[in-house]
Amino acid sequence: MKINEAINLLKDKGYKTTGRRKDILAYFDEADGYRTAKDLISYLEETYDGISFDTIYRNLHLYNDVGILESTELNGEKHFRMNCTHHHHHHFICNDCGKTKEIEVCPMDEVQQALANYSIEDHKFEIYGLCPMCKHA
Amino acid sequence: MKINEAINLLKDKGYKTTGRRKDILAYFDEADGYRTAKDLISYLEETYDGISFDTIYRNLHLYNDVGILESTELNGEKHFRMNCTHHHHHHFICNDCGKTKEIEVCPMDEVQQALANYSIEDHKFEIYGLCPMCKHA
DNA sequence: TATCATAACGTAATGATTACGATTTGTAAA
DNA sequence: TTTACAAATCGTAATCATTACGTTATGATA
Known part of the structure; x- marks a missing residue:
């Protein structure tokens, strides 16, 4: 999400800038x-x-919400x-620098069938390791 | 893993029972x-x-290690x-009772290619929700 | 520019986890 | 079986991230 987009979103919801x-x-x-x-x-x-701390955590929660x-x-x-709002995807996360790479694969379609009687509320798919930059540093 | 198996593993490694x-x-x-x-x-x-607390956390870490x-x-x-040692799989985890169901699908094969220059160290795939028992309770 | 609710400050409280000196207890050798 | 000692446990204090809260400051609206 872009900064201006976020500021407008906050304004629309009545939060102060x-x-x-x-x-x-x-x-x-x-x-x-x-x-x-x-x-x-x-x-x-x-x-x-x-x-x-109040300022930090209050705003982190707000932005997350x-x-x-x-x-x-x-x-x-x-x-x-920053939230990627455009479409559903997952992330590779670098253990060193925290930077992410989008992963388009989502296994949930295949999984649904195996959980017929279950109520699925959420899922998490993350890959951890070193990005090319940190790998060679 | 079965209890006896775990106890033998500990003995083999020189830990006291x-x-x-x-x-x-x-x-x-x-x-x-x-x-x-x-x-x-x-x-x-x-x-x-x-x-x-020492006893609790020391042993949890030990068992995990x-x-x-x-x-x-x-x-x-x-x-x-308890660790499922037999083969690689993932879990559905019930948000209510914590019980798990094994999921055989693992998307890592598909993902490898997309991360050619990355060093993959670990991954996590978990599904959260309510198990059939908790769903109807 | 006055008003007022929201935001931020400073700091204390909480909750999970880690750390540590003193004591107890498996284990293996005598 | 007893002895010896390292490992395990205890009780409690310390740490670290996060939450809570009374007071003060400030953005937005009139």
Whole structure:
């Protein structure tokens, strides 16, 4: 999702446009991969002297809820990245830099049949390793 | 993995067979699904008066390392279940009772090609929802 | 520019997990 | 069987990510 798109989405939903919020969007726009709350705090501390956990987590949850960000759990820590809204897909995630590559394969079609009497609510398919850049570093 | 198998594996590796360790195995053998450290503590407290976090987590890690248990992260908490050693497969996991169903489909073959220059180290494919039992409860 | 609800601050609380010194207990050798 | 000792457990404190909250600041609307 693009920054302007996200800002308009927030406005439409009645949320205020603050400096923190714009900077958080800028961070994830630039990051192009999964980042933690701690990563975000480090970044914002360059600009602001004193960032509250409240601000960090409230906005991460907000962005996640309205679909600006998507999240996953890696090594016991929540990680966030800009949401790819265009179509359903999965991700390769680099263990080193957190950057992602879209994977078009989704095995759910095949799986549905095997779970006839089950109620499927969600699924997760992620591939972990090193991206070409980190592999040769 | 069966309990006796696990105990022999521990002996072979030079680990001692203690009451706690046997009871932990019994718990996961009976559980037949994903359980948290807290779940395990509740169970062990019925038998022992005073179970140390040290004992819980040390043994969970040990069992996970030697392949007696396998683990996944659900709602920010590590969950463990008896390891299925026989062949590669994935799991449907019930959001209610934690019980699992094996899924034979694995999409990795298809994915390899799309990640030619990447180093693949691991992958995760899990399906979440309600099992037939919990669905009708 | 005044108003007011929302956002942010600073900090304390929570919950899972890890760490550690003291004590207990399997195990293997005497 | 007893002894010896490393490994296992205990009790509790520390850590780390996240959540909660009373107070203060600020964006948006009139």
